[in-house]
Amino acid sequence: MPKLLLSVHNVKSGYRNHPILLGVDFDVSLGELVVLLGANGSGKSTCLNTISGFVSLSAGSIMLDGSEIGHLAPHVVFRTGVVQVSQKRDLFPDLTVEDNLRLGGRNRGREFIEDSLAQVYNYFPRLAERKRQRTRMLSGGEQQMVAIGRALVSRPKLLLLDEPSGGLSPQFVNEIAAIFRRLKVDGVTMLMVEQDINLALAVADRFIILRSGTIHEDTTIKGSTDTKEEIVRKIYL
Numbered sequence: 664m665p666k667l668l669l670s671v672h673n674v675k676s677g678y679r680n681h682p683i684l685l686g687v688d689f690d691v692s693l694g695e696l697v698v699l700l701g702a703n704g705s706g707k708s709t710c711l712n713t714i715s716g717f718v719s720l721s722a723g724s725i726m727l728d729g730s731e732i733g734h735l736a737p738h739v740v741f742r743t744g745v746v747q748v749s750q751k752r753d754l755f756p757d758l759t760v761e762d763n764l765r766l767g768g769r770n771r772g773r774e775f776i777e778d779s780l781a782q783v784y785n786y787f788p789r790l791a792e793r794k795r796q797r798t799r800m801l802s803g804g805e806q807q808m809v810a811i812g813r814a815l816v817s818r819p820k821l822l823l824l825d826e827p828s829g830g831l832s833p834q835f836v837n838e839i840a841a842i843f844r845r846l847k848v849d850g851v852t853m854l855m856v857e858q859d860i861n862l863a864l865a866v867a868d869r870f871i872i873l874r875s876g877t878i879h880e881d882t883t884i885k886g887s888t889d890t891k892e893e894i895v896r897k898i899y900l
């Protein structure tokens with residue numbers, strides 16, 4: 664049995680008088696890549712932001728490695744090893760690529776950061792070539808690589824990815840899919856929100872469909888007999 668890393672139990676959260684998650688339950692095991700699917704506005708980003716502490720939990724529990732992280736501030740959640748790559752990427756455009764990457768390892772020792780950087784350049788040779796350039800000079804796809812690379816520099820226990828394919832050309836989506844496969848082989852645990860169903864199904868071990876604030880379906884890719892069209896219908900109809 665793979666070891667449980669994240670356990671989300673009866674989670675409720677939302678915004679002021681606008682409840683979004685109405686009691687969400689799911690687990691993520693060590694080394695798994697789980698994709699969260701759902702129609703626009705179904706609460707996928709809210710779910711990631713609740714796990715990373717940016718949206719407050721109003722009820723329920725979020726356990727990481729057996730410890731409750733549900734009511735911690737975002738920077739404390741980060742220190743537990745949960746690292747999010749948001750849709751906005753939140754890079755510093757006037758810093759170099761390498762300086763942005765180094766920010767992922769702040770508060771860590773020099774050796775830790777240098778080893779992590781070497782690993783990230785191994786995943787993303789394009790970033791090694793452009794490490795001295797200002798980040799604003801990079802294309803959208805390359806900036807997405809910087810955002811993912813910065814998260815990896817901290818060597819997260821759990822990597823949360825919000826729409827990693829957002830706005831990218833098919834070529835970059837393929838490159839990023841290849842990186843996710845390599846990260847999986849290297850044992851990185853990932854929970855990803857993704858609208859690109861082809862990418863989602865190509866990389867995931869399991870998919871979860873969020874609908875009306877609850878989990879509509881939670882299925883392993885191997886165990887699912889649905890065609891892609893049937894999955895799309897379940898998401899949108």
Ligand SMILES: Nc1ncnc2c1ncn2[C@@H]1O[C@H](COP(=O)(O)OP(=O)(O)OP(=O)(O)O)[C@@H](O)[C@H]1O
Nearest residue numbers: 678681683701702703704705706707708709710858
């Ligand atoms: N900061 C906020 N304040 C108030 N309401 C918000 C906020 N962020 C999101 N919402 C609302 O919460 C609901 C769920 O949004 P969320 O972004 O979690 O959905 P999503 O499934 O990720 O959507 P999409 O696929 O369009 O990104 C939406 O109705 C949205 O308008």
